Amino acid sequence: MGKVQNSSQEQVIDLGIYNSEAEAQADDFANIPVPMKYRHKWSHIMFVWFGAAMVAQLYQAGVYLAVGTGNLTNAFFSVLGGALFLGVFVALNGIIGQKTGCNCALSSTFAYGSKGVVIPAFHIADIGWYVVNIAIFSSILHEITPAIDARVYCILFCYLFITNGYIGFNQMVVLNKVAAPILIIVSVIGLVKVQMMNPGGIPALFDKVFPTELSVAGGITAVIGTWSAGASRAADYFRYAKSKKDTFLASLCGFAIGFVLCIGCGVIWGGFSETANIAKTLMLLGIVILGSIMFFVQTWTTSEHSAYITSTSLPLVVQTIFGKKLPRRFVVLFCGVVGIIIAGLDIQNYYVPFISFLGAVIPVLGGVVIADFFIISHTKFHWTGHRNIYEMNVLSKDLQHHKLNIATIPALIIGVWVSLGIKIGVAAINGLLAAILVYILCSILFFYLGVTKREARKNILLDQ
Amino acid sequence: MNLLNYVVLILGLLLIGVFWNFLSPKERKRETRIVTIGLFILGVVVYIIQSLV
Numbered sequence: 397m398g399k400v401q402n403s404s405q406e407q408v409i410d411l412g413i414y415n416s417e418a419e420a421q422a423d424d425f426a427n428i429p430v431p432m433k434y435r436h437k438w439s440h441i442m443f444v445w446f447g448a449a450m451v452a453q454l455y456q457a458g459v460y461l462a463v464g465t466g467n468l469t470n471a472f473f474s475v476l477g478g479a480l481f482l483g484v485f486v487a488l489n490g491i492i493g494q495k496t497g498c499n500c501a502l503s504s505t506f507a508y509g510s511k512g513v514v515i516p517a518f519h520i521a522d523i524g525w526y527v528v529n530i531a532i533f534s535s536i537l538h539e540i541t542p543a544i545d546a547r548v549y550c551i552l553f554c555y556l557f558i559t560n561g562y563i564g565f566n567q568m569v570v571l572n573k574v575a576a577p578i579l580i581i582v583s584v585i586g587l588v589k590v591q592m593m594n595p596g597g598i599p600a601l602f603d604k605v606f607p608t609e610l611s612v613a614g615g616i617t618a619v620i621g622t623w624s625a626g627a628s629r630a631a632d633y634f635r636y637a638k639s640k641k642d643t644f645l646a647s648l649c650g651f652a653i654g655f656v657l658c659i660g661c662g663v664i665w666g667g668f669s670e671t672a673n674i675a676k677t678l679m680l681l682g683i684v685i686l687g688s689i690m691f692f693v694q695t696w697t698t699s700e701h702s703a704y705i706t707s708t709s710l711p712l713v714v715q716t717i718f719g720k721k722l723p724r725r726f727v728v729l730f731c732g733v734v735g736i737i738i739a740g741l742d743i744q745n746y747y748v749p750f751i752s753f754l755g756a757v758i759p760v761l762g763g764v765v766i767a768d769f770f771i772i773s774h775t776k777f778h779w780t781g782h783r784n785i786y787e788m789n790v791l792s793k794d795l796q797h798h799k800l801n802i803a804t805i806p807a808l809i810i811g812v813w814v815s816l817g818i819k820i821g822v823a824a825i826n827g828l829l830a831a832i833l834v835y836i837l838c839s840i841l842f843f844y845l846g847v848t849k850r851e852a853r854k855n856i857l858l859d860q
Numbered sequence: 861m862n863l864l865n866y867v868v869l870i871l872g873l874l875l876i877g878v879f880w881n882f883l884s885p886k887e888r889k890r891e892t893r894i895v896t897i898g899l900f901i902l903g904v905v906v907y908i909i910q911s912l913v
Contacts, residue, residue: 545865547910551903552872559880729895736902740910 412791429497429790430635438642443573444633445650448626450579450658451698452674452691453532453747457622458662460672460748465615466608468601471663473612475656478619478755481824483652485627489762490643492769493631498790500631501709505790507768509779512800514716515808516628516761517709522702525625527735528750529702530554531743532674533695539675540684547740554735557699561707561728575693576654582683582690583661589681590668601667613822618748620824621755623655628762629705703731756823760811763831764804771832777839779803781852797854803842807835862911869907873900 412428414420420428461471489500496503501517508515534549591597610618630647637643662674669677678687707724714722772778773785779801782788788795811834815827842848877896884892 543864544868545907545911547907548865548869548872551869551907552876555873555876555899555903559876559883562884732899733902736899737906740906 425497425499425635429502431497432638434636435497435638436636438637438645441633441637441642442646442650443576445646446576446654448633448698448701449623449651449654450575450694451529451622452536452694453529453698454622454655454658455662455665455677455691456532456672456674456747457618457751458659458664459666459669459674459677461610461615461618461659462663462666463606463670463672464608464610465612467605468663468667470608470612470615471667472660474610474615474619475659475663477612477616477822478622479652479656479659481616481620481822482623482627482655483647485624485759485762486630486651487644487647488766488770489628489630490634490637490647491640492765492786493634494637494640494643495769495786496631496790497635498631499635499708500629501712502790503631503635504765505795506773506785507765507801508804509798509800510796511716512804514713515804516765517713517716522625522705523731523734524750526557526699526702526706526731527554527739527743528747529695529699530557530735531739532747533691534739535744536675536678536691537688539673540679540688550739551736553695553699554732554739557696558703558728558732560700561703561731562725575697578690578693579658582686583657585686586661586665586681586683589683590664593681594668598664601664604667604670606670614752617755617823618752619659619755620759620822621751621753622659624755624758624762624824626701626705627651628758629709632705632708703728706731752823756815756827757812759824759828760808760815760831763811763828764807764835767807767832767835771836772839777843777848779839779842779848779851781848781855794855798851802847803835803838806838807831810834865907865911869903873903 411417411420414428417431421434425431425434458471458475461474462468465471465474492503493500496506498505501513504516505513530550530553531546534546534553537549538544538546587598590601594600596603634643634646637646665674665677665681666672669680671677671680678684681687707727710727710730711722711724714720768778769786774783776783778785780795780798782794785795808831811827811831814830815823818826820826839848877900880896881889881892
């Protein structure tokens, strides 16, 4: 384990815990920054994000918003507000990944510390999403084929959808390239059907009124919740980007378009069907077979994404706490096992409370990292005593000897309290801003209390 | 209906297991075989328990 000199590009690659570049690449660079020579063009990353952004559950969220917010205008306000927040959130987190070359769990080391990184890394485990995705898809199939129990589908798909997890990142791109065209075709067909079948076409849908269960602000938070966890982990994919410009392009063309397309379609479909049940919606539209194929491919790509994310973050938690290296494929297997056990327990019924909770809480975790990267790291108040710490290698002793940033604790507590407790405005934005503000204030406060000085002393001792 | 569910479940678990063993690299064949047998048993047991509850 050590360094490798890449003479053609004059880049020294710190291999960290790996014995060779090949080993690091096989592990998808889970524990080290991605070397520049292994990074991809923006179009490659865009395809991954386009596929990852388009999830079956967005259609579910869309049909629910159409009916739950009272009318389609409110629903679209919720979609656009949420998409704007998520697009910016993806880009900001993506830039951090592109700059450091590290996945989200690893790049959180700069803000949280080499031991404190277990806080964001643990939440990042996407096992919950893996289970919910498959539970929703299984319930759709059960509506279409009532003779077969949804639990059978849950067990089979939780097993099948971790297949690619044993192979790695490149295969996910291939799957996403197939999923994207299918989705676009089915979405367009669905919209055309609504236009033809609804008296007055799509515009007439905006005149419909439903009982209001969710305010626009609540709708925005729910929309944010559909992708906040994924957006906070944008670094996992954008660490493969070559530049900030590539990150923006991929965020805009990949994530934003894919996301709005899906959830917007769901809103239109839901407005037509007048039900929040996606399976019934497909039946009413007469696109059951096509829709099932689309959901099958989409759920597979998204589940691969969820298992992949878990497999990049959970090993870091294990390594930090127990000092043991955990192979990624066993983490993927663990996702499958958990899914098999609990997906059949009607988890899909908790979808809306689940995404509302995520929408309120996850931005808080990301807010700390954003504040650290874009603001505090350029000042003398950074908890490690370093300035421009993101220029350093995440594996360097000069960073690793800083264990826990205590300024993150009050920022997280107050951020979560604000997002869940304050009912005015959008919970996700409230929580994010509160976390950023408290983190900045605590960093400054701890600097003047001498906490930063203690950390900085470690740097001096290292130099001696 | 219950019999159909078991048939679909068992056939599905078997097919996926065969698929995995076909795809598995040579050096991990033994591990894959153990894992697929384990997941087969787990799948059936979980379904039985969830059906009873």
